[in-house]
Amino acid sequence: MPDLALRPWRIVLPAIAGLCALALLCAFLARVFGAEVALAVAAGVLVALYAVQLYYLGALGSWLGRPALDGIPGGFGVWADVFARLHRWHRDSEIGRRRLIDNEERFRRTISALPDGIILVDVSMQIEWCNPVAERHLGISLKSDYGLRLTNLVRDPQLVAHVTGGDYSRELIFRPMARPSAVLSLDVIPFEPARSIIITRDVTQSERVDAMRRDFVANVSHELRTPLTVIKGFLESFADSDLDLGPVRRNHLQLMMEQADRMHRLIEDLLMLSRLESEAPVQAEDIDVGQLVREVADEARTLSAGRHRIIVDIETPWHVRGSRDELRSAFGNLAINAVRYTPDGGTVRLRWAEAAGRAMFEVADSGIGIAPEHIPRLTERFYRVEKGRSRGTGGTGLGLAIVKHVLLRHDGRLEIESQVGRGSRFIVWLPASHTLPDAGGAMSCSLLNGGG
Ligand code: ADP
Numbered sequence: 001m002p003d004l005a006l007r008p009w010r011i012v013l014p015a016i017a018g019l020c021a022l023a024l025l026c027a028f029l030a031r032v033f034g035a036e037v038a039l040a041v042a043a044g045v046l047v048a049l050y051a052v053q054l055y056y057l058g059a060l061g062s063w064l065g066r067p068a069l070d071g072i073p074g075g076f077g078v079w080a081d082v083f084a085r086l087h088r089w090h091r092d093s094e095i096g097r098r099r100l101i102d103n104e105e106r107f108r109r110t111i112s113a114l115p116d117g118i119i120l121v122d123v124s125m126q127i128e129w130c131n132p133v134a135e136r137h138l139g140i141s142l143k144s145d146y147g148l149r150l151t152n153l154v155r156d157p158q159l160v161a162h163v164t165g166g167d168y169s170r171e172l173i174f175r176p177m178a179r180p181s182a183v184l185s186l187d188v189i190p191f192e193p194a195r196s197i198i199i200t201r202d203v204t205q206s207e208r209v210d211a212m213r214r215d216f217v218a219n220v221s222h223e224l225r226t227p228l229t230v231i232k233g234f235l236e237s238f239a240d241s242d243l244d245l246g247p248v249r250r251n252h253l254q255l256m257m258e259q260a261d262r263m264h265r266l267i268e269d270l271l272m273l274s275r276l277e278s279e280a281p282v283q284a285e286d287i288d289v290g291q292l293v294r295e296v297a298d299e300a301r302t303l304s305a306g307r308h309r310i311i312v313d314i315e316t317p318w319h320v321r322g323s324r325d326e327l328r329s330a331f332g333n334l335a336i337n338a339v340r341y342t343p344d345g346g347t348v349r350l351r352w353a354e355a356a357g358r359a360m361f362e363v364a365d366s367g368i369g370i371a372p373e374h375i376p377r378l379t380e381r382f383y384r385v386e387k388g389r390s391r392g393t394g395g396t397g398l399g400l401a402i403v404k405h406v407l408l409r410h411d412g413r414l415e416i417e418s419q420v421g422r423g424s425r426f427i428v429w430l431p432a433s434h435t436l437p438d439a440g441g442a443m444s445c446s447l448l449n450g451g452g
Contacts, residue, residue, distance in 0.1 A: 004085045011078050018049075069094065117200035125150045125163060128195075137200040139178030150198070154178070163188055163198070167411075173203065183207040211278070218274035221267045228267065232260045262394065269398040272329065273381070276405040282323040286436060290314040292328055293352045293361065300335040300348060307344040315353040319436040322410045330406035333399035334363040334426045340395065342367030342423070359435045361428040370418040378416060379404035403428075410434055 022045055030038035059073040060082070072087045074080065108129075111118050117134030121127055126149055130142050138154045145153055151160045155177065162172040168188040176184050187199045235257045238245075245253060297312045304310060320327065331350075338348040342365045351362040370378070374385045382397035400414075403426075407414055411431050418424035 119198040123194040221270040338365035369420040
């Protein structure tokens with residue numbers, strides 16, 4: 001912004017000089033023609049000056065009413081200075097305005113060229129702007145839908161539930177009604193207290209590849225199941241037979257049975273994972289989690305065979321809405337891991353509790369612990385901290401991947417804390433939307449069971 005201020009001396013000095021000149025002229029006229037003539041001339045000059053000021057004030061007033069670069073009035077003296085400064089100010093602000101418009105236009109063109117759909121919405125999901133890709137993806141039009149609610153225009157139930165749900169930590173994958181053959185991912189990014197950007201991406205191709213991979217793994221696992229059952233059956237009948245195999249062959253037979261069991265568990269886990277990935281959302285059963293945790297504890301005790309102290313704390317009667325089989329499998333995997341990775345004599349504690357309106361299932365052990373660099377990768381398929389030890393304990397490397405998928409389907413979250421040599425805590429958080437606080441009655445109980 002240029003400095004437009006007019007220094008006071010630029011106005012006062014010329015005025016004083018003019019008045020002095022007028023006084024001198026009047027003094028001269030009074031001496032030559034008399035006082036009346038001098039007064040008349042002075043009055044005439046002052047009236048003329050007043051009229052000039054009024055004229056320029058009027059010109060300034062009408063220019064301010066409709067400012068235009070070419071219509072700025074001219075003037076003389078101080079007025080010339082004032083008008084020149086106004087002209088400069090108006091020209092600079094006009095340049096700034098055009099630059100702003102150019103920048104905004106360029107920004108919009110850049111966003112329009114992106115391969116993703118971008119929609120700008122306000123707090124009530126009213127469309128403020130969107131690019132052509134978003135128009136194609138969701139079947140909307142900026143021209144006709146500007147200012148309308150996105151949730152009224154796009155009636156996909158999944159989309160409506162997601163954008164009004166308020167939890168934007170995960171993207172939504174859905175088939176839009178406008179293009180049922182496509183699969184879209186949708187992200188909501190709040191960026192001002194009252195505004196959000198919605199990003200849509202066409203993931204049809206990658207979803208297709210993913211589905212092919214899932215089907216392939218599921219089919220292979222399924223095809224392997226039958227021959228493996230036959231092999232296991234023959235191995236068992238060999239083992240049970242009275243044939244004199246000798247100690248070496250008996251040992252080989254034993255190893256073959258162990259490996260066949262491992263393969264069987266691997267196939268079952270792979271099938272479970274592909275079911276979790278491809279099946280429709282969980283059916284909503286009312287699950288008495290306290291009861292479920294006791295069942296899981298019994299399973300852990302069977303595996304431990306008295307080698308560990310297994311404690312069960314049921315601190316809340318809360319029930320959960322979800323799939324019992326899936327939660328049983330997830331909680332079971334955590335409890336079995338705790339037993340497997342805790343040396344004999346250690347403690348495993350299973351806890352079902354509530355905290356800050358959410359339900360939590362915690363498995364804490366005094367086992368070998370996990371180094372911090374491994375923790376973010378534990379839920380990847382076949383990720384193992386120590387390959388040898390995991391196989392030795394009968395692990396498939398898929399347990400925590402199953403836990404992750406089950407929790408995804410229940411809007412839950414897994415938290416892992418661990419210290420090498422001191423033990424681990426695996427905490428499953430289930431949101432309030434999946435809990436039934438009243439279902440189990442008002443009483444809570446705490447059970448303490450020794451190992452074995
Ligand atoms: P696995 O079948 O090999 O146990 P998981 O997916 O269940 O596979 O676990 C992945 C890895 O996480 C394990 O190989 C193990 O190294 C580590 N792990 C899981 N639970 C525990 C635990 N309670 N204590 C220490 N390490 C654990």
